[in-house]
Amino acid sequence: MVMDFICEKCGQKYSRPTYTATSPKSTKEYWREKCDTEFGLCTECYKKEQEEKRQKAISEAGLPELAGSEKQVDWAVKIRFEKYQESERYVKNLKPKGVEAYERLFGTTEAKFWIDNRNMAFADLLKMVAAMVPADVEAEIKADEEKESKAKMQVLQPEKPIDETPVEIKVTESVVSVVSKKDNKIIEVCKNSGYSWKDGAWRKRISFRTGAAIDRAADIGNKLLSAGYPVAIDNSEAGKKAVSADFEPECTRWVTRGNGDGKFHIEWKGRDNKLYETARSLPKSSYSSPDVVVSVKYFREVEDFAGLYGFKFSPGALKAITEYKDGLEVEKVAPAKAKEAEKPKGLAGIMKETGVIEDLKDE
Numbered sequence: 001m002v003m004d005f006i007c008e009k010c011g012q013k014y015s016r017p018t019y020t021a022t023s024p025k026s027t028k029e030y031w032r033e034k035c036d037t038e039f040g041l042c043t044e045c046y047k048k049e050q051e052e053k054r055q056k057a058i059s060e061a062g063l064p065e066l067a068g069s070e071k072q073v074d075w076a077v078k079i080r081f082e083k084y085q086e087s088e089r090y091v092k093n094l095k096p097k098g099v100e101a102y103e104r105l106f107g108t109t110e111a112k113f114w115i116d117n118r119n120m121a122f123a124d125l126l127k128m129v130a131a132m133v134p135a136d137v138e139a140e141i142k143a144d145e146e147k148e149s150k151a152k153m154q155v156l157q158p159e160k161p162i163d164e165t166p167v168e169i170k171v172t173e174s175v176v177s178v179v180s181k182k183d184n185k186i187i188e189v190c191k192n193s194g195y196s197w198k199d200g201a202w203r204k205r206i207s208f209r210t211g212a213a214i215d216r217a218a219d220i221g222n223k224l225l226s227a228g229y230p231v232a233i234d235n236s237e238a239g240k241k242a243v244s245a246d247f248e249p250e251c252t253r254w255v256t257r258g259n260g261d262g263k264f265h266i267e268w269k270g271r272d273n274k275l276y277e278t279a280r281s282l283p284k285s286s287y288s289s290p291d292v293v294v295s296v297k298y299f300r301e302v303e304d305f306a307g308l309y310g311f312k313f314s315p316g317a318l319k320a321i322t323e324y325k326d327g328l329e330v331e332k333v334a335p336a337k338a339k340e341a342e343k344p345k346g347l348a349g350i351m352k353e354t355g356v357i358e359d360l361k362d363e
């Protein structure tokens with residue numbers, strides 16, 4: 001909405017649009033109260049102030065005079081200053097070669113150079129100038145960018161946040177941590193996602209079972225955002241994935257290798273009678289609470305079962321299959337036909353034929 005205010009500097013009336021969406025402070029009530037009072041600067045005074053700030057900063061930056069036509073220089077000074085401001089976040093982390101390129105870049109006094117390259121980001125400009133040593137500088141800049149993206153906590157705000165303080169999600173390679181004030185809903189989300197309380201945070205250890213830390217951080221971030229909590233994630237990739245829900249879901253169905261018996265242990269989350277029956281139909285399966293256990297020699301059947309019902313093999317189970325295969329000596333043979341002899345069938349033979357013995361067997 002366009003509203004009228006009085007400029008704090010020149011006292012003239014001026015109009016400007018107001019927005020109520022950008023901050024919780026800028027509500028309609030807030031603007032209504034400020035309307036027609038001394039507030040902010042008119043366009044002219046704002047421009048003047050910005051220009052003064054810029055001039056002051058330029059002279060403080062100590063950049064050299066530029067060469068070119070008056071118009072070129074005017075324009076180039078602005079461009080160079082933008083790049084200079086952009087450079088500030090990199091500068092303290094540059095290594096000697098980066099510093100050298102930096103000095104060469106800002107030592108460039110040809111106005112045309114700055115105008116020609118006005119659309120390049122500072123990082124790319126620096127790389128270009130350092131073309132003699134691109135790999136090193138690139139690595140330095142990349143390291144800086146990574147450091148920066150790690151240091152910056154990205155706050156993701158759902159449309160109707162139910163709280164103002166963001167829940168913090170921290171990601172390392174081996175652990176995802178969730179830090180928040182005490183809140184039953186958050187506790188429930190964390191517990192249901194397999195987090196446990198340790199040293200003041202809800203934590204999940206990363207292993208082959210969980211998948212990558214970034215995926216798990218995105219996963220819990222997505223759940224918390226969906227529940228209406230603002231979320232701050234210290235990893236921008238995880239943040240993006242939390243919003244887009246584009247992460248690998250956590251697999252809760254596993255075929256592992258039992259520590260004691262070296263057999264396949266088939267395990268899943270929750271109760272599922274149908275799945276249990278199917279798993280128990282695997283050859284010579286047995287039940288060892290809470291797993292269904294199958295010998296490694298039936299790996300083909302277990303692989304089929306795993307494929308059908310979304311089970312994954314643990315690294316140990318995969319190793320068991322390789323070891324089992326390696327341990328088999330396969331010899332291709334063409335068996336000769338046995339001589340036929342008439343033999344009385346006997347009771348056992350008859351029972352076998354009718355399936356009686358199979359039925360009596362207890363396995």
Ligand SMILES: [Zn+2]
Pocket residue numbers: 007008009010011012041042043044045046
């Ligand atoms: Zn003014």
